[in-house]
Amino acid sequence: MQHKDSVPISRRMSLWEYANPKKFMQVSGAALPWVGGLAALCLAVGLIWGFFFTPDDFRQGSTVKIIYIHVPAALMGINAWLMMLVTSLIWLVRRHHVSALAAKAAAPVGLVMTVIALATGAIWGQPMWGTWWAWDPRLTSFLILGLFYLGYIALWAAIDNPDTAADLTSVLCLVGSVFALLSRYAVLFWNQGLHQGASLTVTQDNPISDIYYWPLITSISGFVLLFLTLVLVRTRTEIRRRRLQALLNRERMA
């Protein structure tokens, strides 16, 4: 192969360079303060803007402001699982350890986001719907997503050998994704079957006015960056733990 051709190829492959733990640690270490700072900035701006500088909704009053936490948390609860799905696939196909560790690191964050979404939803639902909880399709499928997170985390915790754990949790993540999707549609079917046209509509589906839109977008960006920060920190911790384990093993062998 000529030298001229080899440059763009190596550039094209550059994403996989971060699969090298050393490279990943360098880059993530350098990027972390920036990502974290930006997350804090976006969250601060989005939440303060949303809470103090937007008018109350004419029907919902000031409870509408919970939207700045509820919607981003719900988004991240789903996207964290999607990220785990992608990283699990990368681990199964290309055997990059960083990828498996990133999936492991993302799961508790995703679970917390799911719980935040459910909890803020309950707090919002109480004054609006008159109930903390209803077996609405969205709520139910989110609860089921939370159960999938629990199983995934429990499986990671139960297996001693890290590679076996990574393999099995990846398989579970793939199968779980299919079943989570199936459950989503099954729940839609089930609820219509029970209530014959749900009386509760989730207000976030309605188009919202610009006054709420921009702070919401800022807040969502803040949550995305926050998620990124937490996953980076947790992945770095996992890598360090692996290194520590390797050192201990080496010491025992010596």
Place this chain on the structure above:
Amino acid sequence: MIALLRRDMAVATRAGGGFGLGLAFFLVVVVLVPLSVGPDTAVLSRIAPGILWLGALLACLLSLDRIFALDFEDGSLDLLATAPLPLEGAVAVKAFAHWLTTGLPLTLMAPVLGVLLNLPVPGYRWLLASLLLGTSALSVIGAFGAALTVGLRRGGLLLSLLVLPLYVPTLIFGAEVARRGAEGMPVATPLALLAGISLGCAALMPFAAAAALRVNLR
């Protein structure tokens, strides 16, 4: 494959195989329900399809860890993995054996227990049909969960945590068929969806389970 099926059936039905335990558990659960919600026949006949489905599901869950655990302990699973029969095929056969020894008896027993819960008369047919279809999906999904947790010392609780969320679609459609049947409504849609889930699971889950087994046998 037939030999493996016969062997698994023999192991499951002999003394110590726990063949009757699932059925007894099903009976006890169904007996406990009226004790907890009260003997009002109107309430009982309303919730009967759901209770029978839930009871069958839990009884099925009880015996899942036996699918692979015993073979894993005495090493015959290693032999199965190196046998000319593909591991996917072995998994499918073992799941089928599990269904024959658990799902099928549970299905046949459900109408008897339906009497205890005042299940409306038109419901029996559809309860039988939905359980017959649905328990096969429960067995295959359960085989996947058992394959994931086969190497663990205390996998029982973890197995339920992993498998129960996977059971959600099957339970929803299965119980829906039974409920609609009991209320005399058309059941074609949920029945078709339930059949789709069962066939899809039977076709695809052995591959996932075999992948998990290979990891555990490494």
